Amino acid sequence: SKHLLGLKGMDRQDIADILDRAAYWERQPKVSDALRGKFVANTFFENSTRTRFSFEMAEKRLGAEVLNFSAAESSVQKGESIYDTMRTLESIGIDAAVIRLKPTGVLEELAGKLNVALVNAGDGNNEHPTQALLDLYTMRKHFGEIKGLTVSIIGDIKHSRVARSNLWGLTAMGANVAFCAPDTMQAPELEHYAPFVTMDEALQADIVMMLRVQLERHDKGLIRSAEDYREQYGLTAERAARMKPHAIIMHPAPVNRGVEIDDELVECGRSKIFTQMEHGVPIRMAVIERVLTS
Numbered sequence: 231s232k233h234l235l236g237l238k239g240m241d242r243q244d245i246a247d248i249l250d251r252a253a254y255w256e257r258q259p260k261v262s263d264a265l266r267g268k269f270v271a272n273t274f275f276e277n278s279t280r281t282r283f284s285f286e287m288a289e290k291r292l293g294a295e296v297l298n299f300s301a302a303e304s305s306v307q308k309g310e311s312i313y314d315t316m317r318t319l320e321s322i323g324i325d326a327a328v329i330r331l332k333p334t335g336v337l338e339e340l341a342g343k344l345n346v347a348l349v350n351a352g353d354g355n356n357e358h359p360t361q362a363l364l365d366l367y368t369m370r371k372h373f374g375e376i377k378g379l380t381v382s383i384i385g386d387i388k389h390s391r392v393a394r395s396n397l398w399g400l401t402a403m404g405a406n407v408a409f410c411a412p413d414t415m416q417a418p419e420l421e422h423y424a425p426f427v428t429m430d431e432a433l434q435a436d437i438v439m440m441l442r443v444q445l446e447r448h449d450k451g452l453i454r455s456a457e458d459y460r461e462q463y464g465l466t467a468e469r470a471a472r473m474k475p476h477a478i479i480m481h482p483a484p485v486n487r488g489v490e491i492d493d494e495l496v497e498c499g500r501s502k503i504f505t506q507m508e509h510g511v512p513i514r515m516a517v518i519e520r521v522l523t524s
């Protein structure tokens with residue numbers, strides 16, 4: 231497909247090719263002209279810092295022309311639909327669009343109707359494929375191989391597109407995934423693919439991946455308080471001390487310091503949180519190049 235909508239169903243070799251190409255781009259000088267004359271739009275209908283800027287960095291490093299669209303400053307505010315917005319950008323002449331959406335289930339339909347290549351930058355709770363690819367890249371770089379690794383993903387699994395994309399990508403690469411979440415944040419439809427385990431079990435993995443507590447959901451009663459959450463499901467310094475000596479800590483960020491992860495762990499020796507962000511650029515270079523040249 232000319233699009234990259236998700237990792238579900240993507241085969242091992244395709245994922246490995248993207249990781250290999252990212253490794254190539256990581257070694258290259260900062261700017262190339264690989265995509266000179268190509269126009270890429272970053273269309274964010276939901277807020278972002280990392281994904282948006284690392285895509286822009288990736289596009290500029292590839293020599294593409296970059297157009298930035300943010301819904302808050304656009305005619306979306308006048309009621310224009312996502313489809314009409316994207317058709318407009320297509321008419322104007324873009325070659326590819328990176329897109330982030332609040333709703334789940336819209337992207338597939340959009341991809342069927344548009345001729346421009348689409349790259350999913352996060353859609354609802356469905357997928358965030360480039361996040362998972364940069365996570366896989368970080369794991370492979372650290373451990374040498376993904377196959378056989380044990381990965382615990384801890385937090386709001388139910389609402390997490392990062393958890394889903396990592397599940398599909400990691401499973402394809404032969405890693406073993408387990409989830410850990412409070413009752414209100416579990417996802418029964420995923421139990422078939424990965425077990426839900428206790429916090430003590432989850433801490434015994436090679437990779438402990440924490441998810442952001444979506445504090446904006448507080449009023450929906452998902453969690454009682456940030457303190458309670460930290461107490462029961464947070465990666466505290468005490469819990470981190472019980473991890474395997476070789477194990478690493480990951481988190482897609484943004485991080486709530488002192489809620490799902492203790493402040494002092496965010497930049498500790500075994501944390502890969504800022505390394506993950508660094509890897510977002512070569513991964514997105516590989517992905518943008520792939521959709522524009524396949």
Ligand code: CP
Binds near residue numbers: 352361
């Ligand atoms: N990890 C991630 O997607 O961060 P942003 O929402 O800031 O892009």
